[in-house]
Amino acid sequence: MIEIIPAIDIINGKCVRLTRGDYNSVKEYNSDPLLVAKEFEAAGFTRLHVVDLDAAKQGKLVNIDTLRSICDETNLVVDYGGGVKNDDDIATVLEAGAQMVTGGSIAVRDPAIFLGWLERFGPDRIILGADVKDGHIAVSGWQENSHSELFGFLEFYADKGIKKIICTDIERDGTLEGPAVELYKKIMERFPSLQLIASGGLSSVSDLHRLYEAGITSVISGKAFYENKIPLKPYPLNTLAKRIIPCLDVKDGRVVKGVNFVGLRDAGDPVELAQRYSDEGADELVFLDITATHEKRKTMAELVRKVAEAVNIPFTVGGGIGSLEDVNAMLANGADKVSVNSAAVRNPEIINEMAEKFGSQCIVLAIDARREDKDGPQDEGWKVYLNGGRQRTDIDLFEWAREGVERGAGEILFTSMDHDGTRNGFANETLAKISNMVDVPVIASGGAGTVQHFADTFRDGKADAALAAGIFHYGDISINQVKQYLQNANIIIRTHPTPGGGKKK
Amino acid sequence: MKITIIDYGAGNLFSVANACRRLGHQPVLSSDEHTIKNSDRVIFPGVGNAVTAMRNIRSRGLHNVIPKLTQPVLGICLGMQLLFEKSDEGETSCLAILDGSVSSFSKDPAANVKIPHMGWNIIDNTESPLLAAIPAPAYMYFVHSYYVPHNSYTIANSYYNGRFSAAVQKDNFYGCQFHPEKSGPAGIQILKNFLEL
Numbered sequence: 001m002i003e004i005i006p007a008i009d010i011i012n013g014k015c016v017r018l019t020r021g022d023y024n025s026v027k028e029y030n031s032d033p034l035l036v037a038k039e040f041e042a043a044g045f046t047r048l049h050v051v052d053l054d055a056a057k058q059g060k061l062v063n064i065d066t067l068r069s070i071c072d073e074t075n076l077v078v079d080y081g082g083g084v085k086n087d088d089d090i091a092t093v094l095e096a097g098a099q100m101v102t103g104g105s106i107a108v109r110d111p112a113i114f115l116g117w118l119e120r121f122g123p124d125r126i127i128l129g130a131d132v133k134d135g136h137i138a139v140s141g142w143q144e145n146s147h148s149e150l151f152g153f154l155e156f157y158a159d160k161g162i163k164k165i166i167c168t169d170i171e172r173d174g175t176l177e178g179p180a181v182e183l184y185k186k187i188m189e190r191f192p193s194l195q196l197i198a199s200g201g202l203s204s205v206s207d208l209h210r211l212y213e214a215g216i217t218s219v220i221s222g223k224a225f226y227e228n229k230i231p232l233k234p235y236p237l238n239t240l241a242k243r244i245i246p247c248l249d250v251k252d253g254r255v256v257k258g259v260n261f262v263g264l265r266d267a268g269d270p271v272e273l274a275q276r277y278s279d280e281g282a283d284e285l286v287f288l289d290i291t292a293t294h295e296k297r298k299t300m301a302e303l304v305r306k307v308a309e310a311v312n313i314p315f316t317v318g319g320g321i322g323s324l325e326d327v328n329a330m331l332a333n334g335a336d337k338v339s340v341n342s343a344a345v346r347n348p349e350i351i352n353e354m355a356e357k358f359g360s361q362c363i364v365l366a367i368d369a370r371r372e373d374k375d376g377p378q379d380e381g382w383k384v385y386l387n388g389g390r391q392r393t394d395i396d397l398f399e400w401a402r403e404g405v406e407r408g409a410g411e412i413l414f415t416s417m418d419h420d421g422t423r424n425g426f427a428n429e430t431l432a433k434i435s436n437m438v439d440v441p442v443i444a445s446g447g448a449g450t451v452q453h454f455a456d457t458f459r460d461g462k463a464d465a466a467l468a469a470g471i472f473h474y475g476d477i478s479i480n481q482v483k484q485y486l487q488n489a490n491i492i493i494r495t496h497p498t499p500g501g502g503k504k505k
Numbered sequence: 506m507k508i509t510i511i512d513y514g515a516g517n518l519f520s521v522a523n524a525c526r527r528l529g530h531q532p533v534l535s536s537d538e539h540t541i542k543n544s545d546r547v548i549f550p551g552v553g554n555a556v557t558a559m560r561n562i563r564s565r566g567l568h569n570v571i572p573k574l575t576q577p578v579l580g581i582c583l584g585m586q587l588l589f590e591k592s593d594e595g596e597t598s599c600l601a602i603l604d605g606s607v608s609s610f611s612k613d614p615a616a617n618v619k620i621p622h623m624g625w626n627i628i629d630n631t632e633s634p635l636l637a638a639i640p641a642p643a644y645m646y647f648v649h650s651y652y653v654p655h656n657s658y659t660i661a662n663s664y665y666n667g668r669f670s671a672a673v674q675k676d677n678f679y680g681c682q683f684h685p686e687k688s689g690p691a692g693i694q695i696l697k698n699f700l701e702l
């Protein structure tokens with residue numbers, strides 16, 4: 001569970017944010033912290049992180065009345081930090097209604113007092129504040145750096161029974177530059193039993209995702225909320241991963257186009273390839289029957305069955321699918337979806353029938369198109385082609401995509417014939433237009449050449465998935481490389497922690 | 506171990522059966538009351554439309570059978586949704602084993618998401634015995650247009666246009682919105698957990 005804890009930092013009774021803890025960088029967001037707290041509560045939050053920046057700097061409680069009013073007038077569970085330095089202070093803060101108290105400077109300067117609190121109030125109520133700059137703990141509202149080195153500091157208190165820590169990377173705090181995921185990973189590895197609350201730098205939903213992947217369960221959000229970088233919710237809104245889909249051309253039950261994998265016994269065996277791609281982290285597979293005659297349907301059905309027995313990731317079968325019987329033969333043998341192309345253009349009603357009988361979610365409308373007016377705008381003049389691109393029609397790409405979805409297609413697989421095989425990138429302007437127009441997922445196809453192209457088609461092309469054949473088959477780029485790149489580019493993808501993934505040489 | 510996959514004409518049972526076989530079991534596909542009642546585990550799958558599914562369930566008398574089962578039952582995708590009281594999909598009355606109803610992703614006018622919710626998404630909790638021993642981060646494969654909001658039976662959430670129930674449990678009734686049989690090794694682990702409950 002990734003819990004997002006909103007933060008209110010107070011200076012002079014007002015709700016502010018600093019950048020990197022610099023008191024000269026004060027940005028005031030609201031003159032009434034109580035109103036802000038109520039807003040958080042109304043948005044569904046149950047926790048609140050309150051920092052009295054005046055108190056942190058001056059070493060004495062300053063804005064205690066503000067804390068009291070928040071605790072009195074909301075049901076938020078509040079943790080408080082700032083300037084708590086003796087037994088009287090902590091009594092005052094708890095009496096004001098804080099459920100948890102964070103000690104930072106005090107834990108550096110007077111461990112005996114801090115450990116006394118830990119013993120009296122327990123590790124659920126006493127949080128260790130580990131605010132880090134250059135690997136050392138910063139104190140006094142981050143105005144000074146101490147001699148305490150982070151890991152030694154954590155080890156000392158972990159041994160003494162501390163459970164919760166708030167770790168802020170000062171260099172990132174208030175910068176919206178992304179959280180210190182690598183640092184947190186190191187802390188989690190070394191102290192797996194600590195509940196680490198990440199703090200500082202949060203700027204996007206994909207940051208939340210990266211923290212989740214690092215094993216972090218709570219994160220504090222200040223500026224990201226105040227500047228509308230992430231939606232005001234106690235959890236992320238959408239964590240669906242973009243999909244990477246290798247496509248395999250099949251003829252007479254064998255994969256054609258040389259597939260260049262090290263160590264494959266039989267590069268033409270669809271089952272072995274499916275297994276290989278699945279292990280590598282493919283999110284889905286597409287099998288395209290390029291013979292696609294009625295007589296070959298039985299061969300394809302057998303292939304589908306063998307693939308379904310070997311891998312348990314979703315896969316789509318296309319090529320020559322034209323009737324309800326065709327669809328049934330594929331699905332009954334274990335395919336998850338079918339893609340329909342030429343047959344749907346010739347008889348659009350078949351989309352309705354297929355969707356009605358089998359459900360939209362398993363009907364992919366594959367569209368091959370080419371832009372005829374090369375001088376005109378990128379997103380105009382696209383004509384649909386049939387029979388693997390051999391036969392031109394007068395049908396407009398966008399009208400056909402819209403109609404297909406209205407008739408019940410659950411996904412669009414768009415291949416730009418102009419881009420296919422060029423390795424110069426996907427047809428992103430065109431894809432974006434389709435994606436904005438229809439409310440079903442869109443798969444980008446044609447043009448993949450570099451890892452960057454995948455990021456571009458997800459960002460600029462607004463694609464939900466990207467399909468490629470050659471670059472994966474010939475081993476130019478591995479699926480893992482694509483995913484690594486996308487993850488670094490803050491695009492949400494499924495990482496792949498399975499033991500089977502490491503076989504590649 | 507006797508495993509029955511309830512066969513009520515709701516599409517593709519191949520993958521679920523195959524996943525059980527992979528775990529060394531020979532599941533039976535059946536809509537027969539006696540067979541279902543006498544199995545150690547019951548899997549209640551489903552793809553497609555809630556209205557059609559409930560019609561098929563009623564015509565086989567299964568609406569009187571499933572709620573009375575006492576062995577572990579696992580509803581998958583639509584099968585999980587049908588465990589609740591009703592679905593927005595065709596305003597269908599469902600099995601009412603769990604309180605609550607099934608909503609549509611498209612109902613929210615502010616929804617800026619593609620429908621169906623299709624692909625790999627996280628589950629945010631693996632504490633339930635059903636979800637144990639899955640390496641984090643846990644991604645599962647989802648395909649659905651309707652969802653169960655977060656509720657008191659939720660054992661894991663996922664996030665798409667907000668938070669929704671990725672998995673639920675009430676007593677012996679378990680449900681997952683995602684397809685464990687299509688979710689790679691992590692999904693197989695969930696089926697294994699279910700069979701070992």
